[in-house]
Amino acid sequence: MMKHKPVLIDAVMNAIGNIDGANVIDATFGAGGYTRRFLDAGANVTAFDRDPTVIPDAIGIKEQFGSRFNFIAKTFSHMAELNEKYDAIVFDLGISSMQIDSPERGFSFRFDSPLDMRMSSDGPTICDMFCEWSVADITKILRDFGDVKPAVAIARAIKDAMPQTTFELRDLIHNPRDVAPTFQALRIALNDEMGELNRALAAVPNLLKPGGRCICVTFHSIEDRIVKNLFRVWTSVAGDPRIPVAAAAGFELLPTKKPDAHELAQNPRARSAHMRGVIKLC
Ligand SMILES: C[S@@+](CC[C@H](N)C(=O)[O-])C[C@H]1O[C@@H](n2cnc3c(N)ncnc32)[C@H](O)[C@@H]1O
Structure with a gap:
């Protein structure tokens, strides 16, 4: 089975900046590709994944990084229950290569298998x-x-x-x-994927420190629209008549990125990916 190749990881690392000693949430652990890069850059990582099949990978990372890594085997909307503040919150949405390539999960019409389709x-x-x-x-x-x-x-x-x-x-x-x-x-x-995304994003402004960043890599036009519209609300300037005053949360937009030709040649599954990000100003 193909191990999941992290998509747009260099763009994500650029967007979150220096994270040495920072507290980062990886909302979508998957094969741990993003988490490893965050840990290697010196961050403390709290990672979520609803799929119990990733737990052995999470245990392996825990053995290597100890208290700098914490894995929560729950859906990422549970981040709303965290009490700390974070320097970065990163979502790499959708399903992993391991999920789509496991015949028994029933996600793919390439294999004949029982119709399951649960991420958890x-x-x-x-x-x-x-x-x-x-x-x-x-x-x-x-x-x-x-x-x-x-x-x-x-x-x-x-x-x-x-x-x-x-x-x-x-x-x-x-x-x-x-x-x-x-x-x-x-x-x-x-899997209520859009409900999960809406609930988790609603918690983000309160979880981020001033200067903290939220980065989302999306693969589907609807999830991308949810992220784009919410980031537009957060970054709207006071007085914009289209945005309720209470919604203006003091954020600045980061540049949107897509995979370049080199990444697409290495990983065709990255073709519909978009990265969007914001910085919380105060
Ligand atoms: C695209 S993969 C992430 C890959 C990861 N960034 C890496 O580099 O290995 C998405 C992962 O997010 C998980 N996931 C999707 N929706 C979730 C949710 N609402 N809560 C927790 N995990 C979720 C999936 O189970 C899957 O393992």
């Missing part, structure tokens, strides 16, 4: 949710999170056939172009 190991699978959701619910998910044009037809086919495996789901979808967006939309809905 608890809660209902996507198969369970096909019993809970109506045709209207599935249609909305496919439209909102995948922009799938034949959303109604696919939603009806799912409710009629109740697919149990990735290939059964794939084969219900007539146009191969709609397969990847359908799988992606169902994964996003099952």
Whole structure:
């Protein structure tokens, strides 16, 4: 299985600046690629991941870095419960190469496997949710999170056939172009990925020290829009009539980055990545 290659890591390191001795939250530990770079640069890292299969990697890093590393096996919206202040909070959103390349996880239509799609190991699978959701619910998910044009037809086919495996789901979808967006939309809905992002970002202004930075690497247009719009609110100047006064939080935007041709040649999975960042001014 391909180990996850950290995406835009050099851009992220540039954006967070000197973190020697700093306190950093890695919201999405994954294979620990970002965390290792933060630790190597001298930071203390608190990392989250909802996927228990990453715990052995986290234990390995703990053995090497001791008290400078703390792993929390929970969803990143739990950062709202932390009591400390941080110099940087970094999100590298979406799923890892290990998740997409593990046939038994049911994320990929490249392998025939039970339809699971959970990022964590608890809660209902996507198969369970096909019993809970109506045709209207599935249609909305496919439209909102995948922009799938034949959303109604696919939603009806799912409710009629109740697919149990990735290939059964794939084969219900007539146009191969709609397969990847359908799988992606169902994964996003099952794992409440946009709800998680909204809840975690709401906690960020209060968790950052003055001068602290929040950096988000996104892979999907909806998560990118959530980040872009919220950062616009945080960086709006007092008196902008489009923004409620209470929302103006005193932030400055950092330049947006995309992978360059060299990174894309090394890692085609980086192709839809965008990095956005802000600095808290006071
Ligand atoms: C793209 S990978 C991160 C890769 C990591 N930056 C690296 O260099 O190895 C995303 C990771 O975030 C985790 N994840 C996604 N949403 C999450 C959430 N709401 N809470 C906690 N972890 C989440 C996934 O389980 C996955 O392991």
